[in-house]
Amino acid sequence: MRQALYGADGFYRRERPHRHFRTSVHASPAFGAAVTRLLAEVDGRLGGPPVVEFVDMGAGDGRLAAQVLAGAPPELAGRLRVTAVEVAPRPEGLDERVRWAAAVPAGVTGLIFANEWLDNVPVDVAEWTPDGPRLVLVDPETGEERLAELDRKDRDWLERWWPDGERAEIGWTRDEAWAGLVDRLAAGMAVAVDYSHLRAARPPMGTLIGYRDGSWVPPVPDGSCDLTAHVALDACGGELTTQREALRRLGVSGGRPPLDLAKQDPAGYLRALSAATGAAELIDREGLGAFGWLTRIR
Numbered sequence: 001m002r003q004a005l006y007g008a009d010g011f012y013r014r015e016r017p018h019r020h021f022r023t024s025v026h027a028s029p030a031f032g033a034a035v036t037r038l039l040a041e042v043d044g045r046l047g048g049p050p051v052v053e054f055v056d057m058g059a060g061d062g063r064l065a066a067q068v069l070a071g072a073p074p075e076l077a078g079r080l081r082v083t084a085v086e087v088a089p090r091p092e093g094l095d096e097r098v099r100w101a102a103a104v105p106a107g108v109t110g111l112i113f114a115n116e117w118l119d120n121v122p123v124d125v126a127e128w129t130p131d132g133p134r135l136v137l138v139d140p141e142t143g144e145e146r147l148a149e150l151d152r153k154d155r156d157w158l159e160r161w162w163p164d165g166e167r168a169e170i171g172w173t174r175d176e177a178w179a180g181l182v183d184r185l186a187a188g189m190a191v192a193v194d195y196s197h198l199r200a201a202r203p204p205m206g207t208l209i210g211y212r213d214g215s216w217v218p219p220v221p222d223g224s225c226d227l228t229a230h231v232a233l234d235a236c237g238g239e240l241t242t243q244r245e246a247l248r249r250l251g252v253s254g255g256r257p258p259l260d261l262a263k264q265d266p267a268g269y270l271r272a273l274s275a276a277t278g279a280a281e282l283i284d285r286e287g288l289g290a291f292g293w294l295t296r297i298r
Helices: 002-006 029-045 063-071 152-161 172-183 243-249 260-264 266-282
Strands: 052-057 080-085 099-101 108-115 124-129 132-138 145-148 167-170 185-194 209-212 215-217 226-228 239-242 292-297
Touching (some): 029 052, 029 063, 029 108, 029 185, 029 243, 029 266, 052 063, 063 080, 132 152, 152 167, 152 172, 172 185
Parallel strands (some): 052 108, 080 099
Antiparallel strands (some): 124 132, 124 167, 209 226, 239 292
16 A cells, blocks of 8 residues: 555655545635634744744645645744645645645644545555454455455554454554654644544444545555545544534634625625535535544644
């Protein structure tokens, strides 16, 4: 999976994610505005340091980083350093003030934000057999599967965090990736946003799937598609809430504009209605609003 996604000719080396699937960043600019408000809150908690940083982990096309930079109030913008972290080359047309990097800088003071990044941290898959869980190996050429022995670290993680089912994604790689991200934080907040599940309700068949051109495809690790799986965020460690709860606290409501506006300013009403529709999608309990928000503060 790691080679298929991040190898020399891996999916994320060649492709821009927004060409294959939508995230909250692309669903509505209200998401970027809410993240900007969260950054301002973090800045306030830190007492307004001379330099405050925003790091967009797994930045894709850099849209969130650019939105935060453009939306920051003047007093914050003058002290703001924005870094987009992505393995792919810098996209053309991105605001030149956005730094493009292959890794998170050390000693970040501010907000590290990882939107739909952990689900692309590679995991192995286990399948339960009468003799216990076994590792699933996949031939990248044919998609043919075979089973092998799990090592002790895999078994320990499954026993603690995903003790039963038919298939499971072994999530300790995500736990370590999240811990490594938090370790880059000197002061401030780290946030991971992703589709997720909890120990009490793990999906019995696992969630690994492939995406290409907006459609689900078999998750064959040949580099031709995105490979993604829901995240066991409760295993990662931190304060956990839903996107709906987090964004509503940050001012995203999805409320429809008043009908009187349609008479006074029809074009303005349509713009406001479109914005409300996008915001409502972000907090939909059955969709993006059900995503998990995992937070660590330093």
